[in-house]
Amino acid sequence: MKIRNFGHALAILALAFAGLVYAAQHEVGQKNKAFTVKHLKIKVGDTVAFTNLDPFFHNVYSLSQAKTFDLGSYPKGESKSVTFDKPGKVEVECAIHPQMHMVVEVVE
Ligand SMILES: [Cu+2]
Known part of the structure; x- marks a missing residue:
């Protein structure tokens, strides 16, 4: 009985580890007052880095229910990341x- 429980715990650990491994990192630049990607399909748990490639400030934000965030304004070369933890459509603006x-x- 003890051995069987141990195997079960290992299986759960393996699943948790797989989840960590498959959480992907994506990149969306801001260049010439536009996003370098217009539509990005990702999985729950993935992270998107918003990198400013323009010689002036951008302030990336979203008011969508699936993910509300405001990265504040930041200059060229700076990057801020958002992890998307819920499924849904997120409209991102500046x-x-x-x-x-x-x-x-x-x-999902
Ligand atoms: Cu902007």
Whole structure:
């Protein structure tokens, strides 16, 4: 009985480890007042790094229910990351440049 429980615990550990391994990292730049990716499909638990490639500030944010965030304004070369922990459609915008828009689609 003890040995069987141990095997079960190992299986759970292996699953948890697999989850960590498969959480991916994605990159979305801000260049020429636009996002370098317009539509990004990712999995729950994945992280997206928003990197400013313009010689002026951007302020990336979202008011979507699946992920509400505000990265604040930051200059060229700086990157801030967001981990998407819920499924859904996340509309990403820039508070400084209203024409900037992209979508992160988070699936299970
Ligand atoms: Cu901007």
